[in-house]
Structure formats: C-alpha cells, structure tokens
Amino acid sequence: MTTGSKTTTIFLTTLCGLLLTILGLMQEWPRFAWPALAVFLVGVPAVAFKIAAVRRGPLKVDVEEQRTDPPIERRELHVRHVALPSNWADYDFLFSATVRWYPLEVSGNDPVLNPAGLAVEAVLDRARLITEQREPGRPSLVQHELSGALSRMRPDPTGHLQAMAEDITLVLREHDQERLNRLAEVRKDKAVWEHQRKYEQSKRQYLSEDVLKDTGSAVVWWLSKNDDHVEKTVADLGLLAQLTSAANDTDVPERLRDLMPRPHDERPAPDTLQEPAPPLEPEPMPADLFEAFLDSMGFTDGDVRRPILVKQIADVIRTQDQHETAEDLLRRFDPPASFTPDVGEPPTSTHGTTDETPAASPFERKTDGQ
Template sequence: MTYEEKTLLGTLAGVLLLAPVLLGLALGWPVWAWLPLALVLLTIPALLGRGILQRRAQQQIRQEMREKQQRTEDPPTPHPSCEVSGLRVPTVHPEYPLLLSANVHWIPGPGAAGPGPERQRAIAVESVHDRASAVTAETGALDHEITAHRLQAALGTLRQDGEGYLQAWATDVSLSLGEQDAERLRALSEAAKDEELRQRRRDQERGLREYLAEDALKDAGSAVVWWLAQGEMTKQHLEETLELVDSLDRLSQLAHSSGPARSTPSSSSRWWTTSERTSAETELGGAGQHGFEFDGQNPDPGILPINDQADRSALRIYFAKHMIETVHPEDEHQRALFADRVADMFTTHRMLREAAGIRAHYSLSEPAENSRSSDTVVDDAAGPQHTRESPAEGDESR
C-alpha cells in the first residue's frame, strides 16, 4: 500500500471516529449510544484498506505471470538459422505460384538423440514452407503483397514440427510473383471483365428482343400503341401513326414469321412523315409514289433522290438496263443486239444522252450519222425536250 493510500485511510478513520463523538456530546447522548456507532463507522476504512491490498496482490500476480510467459515465448539468443529464397508456394491459381523468401530459425528439441544439423535445417525449412503454403493456397496470386503481411504473423511464432524434433519460425518474410505471370493474370482479369460486360449486353439485347416480340409487336394493335408511345401525343404524331398502320402491321407479322422476310410493294426502306411524303410526291410530278422495286429490290438511291431534283435521264437509263438484262440474261450476243436497238430507239426520240449511256455500258459502237450531233445534250430535269434541227441540217442528213 502506498503512502498516499495510507494517509487517505487514516484521515477517513479519524473523521468517522470524531463524527459520532461530537454528535453525542452536542446532543447529550449517553456513552453507550454513540460508542457503538463510532465502532461501526471505523469498519469502513478497514474494508477499504483490505480491498486495496487484494487489488495490489492481484496486479502483482498478473505481472509475474506475464513476465513468465514472455520468458517462455522468447527464444533463447543462441539458435541456428538459415536464409532461403525462391521457395514456390501455391495459390488459388495452380499455374501461378508465388516465390517465398525468409530467414528460417529453429530450436532443437531436448535430449541428446536427434537429427544432425543438416537435417534440422531441412526439417525447419519444410515446416516453415508447409505453414506458408497453407496460408497462400487460399489467396490469389495478384494479392501477394497483402498475403506477405499475413505470413509475417503466421510464421513469426514458434511451432513444433510434425515429428517433434524442433521448433521453427521465420522472419523477414517476403513474397514475389514473376513479371510475365503478373502480366498474364492482369490480361486474364481484363478479359474476364470484358466477357462479363459482353454477356450483360447480350442479356440486355435478348430482353429487348423478347419485349419487342412478345409485347410491343405482338399484334398490329400492340405495334400501333408502341409506336404512339415513342413520341409526344400530338395531332401530327397521330396522323403520322395512321399513315404507318400498314407498315406496323407488316412489321408485327415479320416479327413472328419464321420464314425469310420478303419485300412488298407497300413496304419501304424508310418510314416517312406526312410532310416528307408530300414533298417527295411533288418532286416526282404528283405520281404519288415513294419507292420503286424490281424483283423485290429497290433501285440505286443515287439515281432517284427523294429530297432533291430527280435526274430523269439517269432514271430512263436505269430502266433500260434493267429491261435489257431481264430480256436476255444469259445470251451476250442477243443482249448486245437488243441494247443496240434500244439505243437506236433513244436516238430516234432525240434522247442522245440515254443512247450514249446504253452504248457506253454495253461497249457498242456509235453510228456515224449520230457522231455529228453527239454534242447535243438534252436536259431532262423537268421533262424531255426535243431540239429541232434547221432545214439545212435536215437536208444534209438526208
């Protein structure tokens, strides 16, 4: 017990003894009344002092046990050791082991009989290697830096080997991974992430296809409602939707058709709004058509522009080529003769540009009588125009 504690207990005992004496004298109590009270109050400091002594004793016992345990765990100063490096330890990736480096220490067991120094070294290294392998086998190869800290704690304590010959531990533990193996593992990790992303996108695409096939395009009515939901509910949008009812019905049928899709005259490669269709019809001379098809194929969009002035001369050449190829698809000689007659027909109707285009495509020679007027070009942007020849030129041609 310390001096301060003794002083505190003496002061408390004096106060508790004087309190009942002064109280009894002031109130005129008899001695037999205040004396037992004073004795009872004196037991309080005695109990407090006993508790302090017991606590001190327990602290001293714990301190002695702690010092004894530390002396038991701390290895003696003289002990054999060796340095090892490049020990392969497994990971969760069997093809990518880690390399262990450490200083291995051991204490031989008691008794004269036992293995020699070389075998002790081998047993200690094997014991440390087995303990390290048990830790690294549960971790990834790329996590070797974090695993090294776990090994420091696991291998830093003394542990007896399986046969009881010695106690071994390790210090300065480090793990390393080959640079090529690290690059391969990073590449595999990136590939796995990319594959997961592609799989998520495929799943998203499957969900969209399922939604379109089983809900949005289930029938014509569902297709119309789906198209209405794609824009604002305005009068113009409603009118455009009414124009597309046939196309939506066709689209719904194609979505549930198992055979190959075929183009129909009512189908188009583009859905037009009412304003676009009106503009196209005006440019085509009010014909009310917005597409041409031959054997299920649309013509070259460069020949018949929808939103620009139509090149009618190019359109006539296109139709003429299609007719020539259809009439004589295999006989080149007959096809050339027929092309020559078509070119003569264009020449007769003063369509020299069309005639020249047909002859150039089929490598036909131009008649001598037309060579003098080959520089006469007809501009058919707004319709065919015939160039009249002077009487003198007519006489020369005759």
C-alpha cells in the first residue's frame, strides 16, 4: 500500500468514527457499545494494511533501481560578429547568437575534447546554407529566417551532440550598408529618369506623328484645345502652318504663306526697295566729340590755347579713372610737355595763379581781345 492509500484509509476511518459517535449520542447507545466502537475503528485500518501487505508480497528494494537518471547536461556559448557569405560577392553578414548543445551517448571510445567547437561549427554550417542564398539588402528578414531555422536541436555531422542557436542577430558592416543605401537611391533615381524619358519620348512621338503630322491635324488638335473657338483657330492658321512645317523640316505650303504672321517692323523685300539702305556709321569716339567741341568754341587747330586746354581736361578725366580716354586725347592733340607763359606775363603757380592775384585764363584773354 502506498503512502497515499494509507492516508486515505486513515481519513475514511476517522470520518466514519465521527459519524458513528454522533449517531450513538443521538440514539443513546448503552455504555458497553462505546468500547466496541473504539475497537472497531482501530481494527479496521490495521486489517486493511495487513491485507494490502499480503497481496503485495515480499519486495527487495534495490538501491540501484532507486537512483534517478542524471539530468541532461546542457552547455552554451555566445559567438559574435562571425562573417557569413551572402548572395553578393564581398558583402558578408555578421552573425551573432547564443549556441546551445547537449552531448549524445556514443558507442566506442571516441571522446569529444571540445564539444563547444562542434556545436558552433554545426550551427554556422546550418546558417551559411541560408545566408549564401540571400541578398544583403534585407538583413533583418534573413535574421528572422535564421531564428526559425536554428531554433531546433539537431545532431552535428559527427553525431556526438545536438545543437541549436537563439538570440540571433544578423547585420551588415556599416560601410557595406551605406553602399547599399546609395545603390538603392541610384536605382530609384534611374527608374524615375527612365519613366520621365519614356514619357517625353511618348509625348514627342504623339506630337510629331499625330498632332503635327500636317497642318490639318494641327488645326483639329488646336480646335479641340480651344473648346471649339473657331475664330481663334482661324486666326492662328498661319502660326499652325509654320509650326507644322518646322516640325517636319519642310517649307510652308504656298497656299498658306499669306496667312503667316508678319512682325510690325518687317521691311519690304529687297526687290521693292527704291534706294539702297545707307551704311551704318561708326559710333564717334570721345576724342572726336571733344574735337568738335573745341572747333565749336573757336579753338581751332593751330591755336596755342588748344593743347593747354586739352592737357587740363585730360588731367581731370584721369582723376575719374578714365586713363584710356585721357591718353587718347593727349595722343590726338599732342600737347607740349610744359606750358611756357608769354613774355611780360607774371609767372603762375602750380595751380595757374600768381602769388597775389589769379592769372587770367586763356578764355578770359580771348574775351578781352574781342
């Protein structure tokens, strides 16, 4: 009889004793009935234990059989940043995970000196079979695929242990990820450019082969664009004919040339000109204009005051950073290097004045002589 059976027997006996005691008190049993009840409650469990022992018979307890099997010894090792090949050359995944394993009972005398190495090798072989078939553009997706494939214990090729992996992380090197991002941007830009190019080609083909095929097609297209405004379309017939001819690299038909628009400043054809157009005169230079000014003021060629005035004007122009114009004036009129006053006139200072009274300018002397 097991311990559970013994406990149940004692519990039931105690419960029956309480019920019989309550019944005896209610029925007012005689005094001799109470000792008999006590003997009954004690004897029933003893008889039950005896009968159970007779049925089981003698049993020898074997100490070896009582021993429980030793628990399976599990091991683990964390690996970091192991390079695994991808489907693209030179783009490797970096694999990190926790490798777990437990040894198997192997017949023969072949001890495993480094079970961790066998377990890691088995896990990496399983992972490499997956990564070498995947492109490096989506490492997170491949990471979840590896988490499912490596989550089951499987024996290694030698049969010494079973291994699995958990806490898997799969990434790319930082510079490889940057290159892939740039390649993705270029591919997307190229796709947009291809769509734009095809759109432009389609539009040009539509205009050249349909809209501007001839003047009639252009007129119909223009009429549909202007909501059936016939007057506007008729007014633009010459422009449409010119546009159609330019698109097809042909001359405007003779019947439509009178409808072509003419600019407001258009001159008549050469055969209608009565006189040849006068040649364009060159634009006068500053020295020419200044010479005309001197002649108009009476300072003709040979007048001694003419070079002096030119020298003064050249000095003024040179102060305005017009050196080229000043040199042109000096070359044109060839003034003397220095001015020598007439005999009998008082000497002038550097500013053309005496020490006491200002000297009369050539303009004033000419006025006095008149």
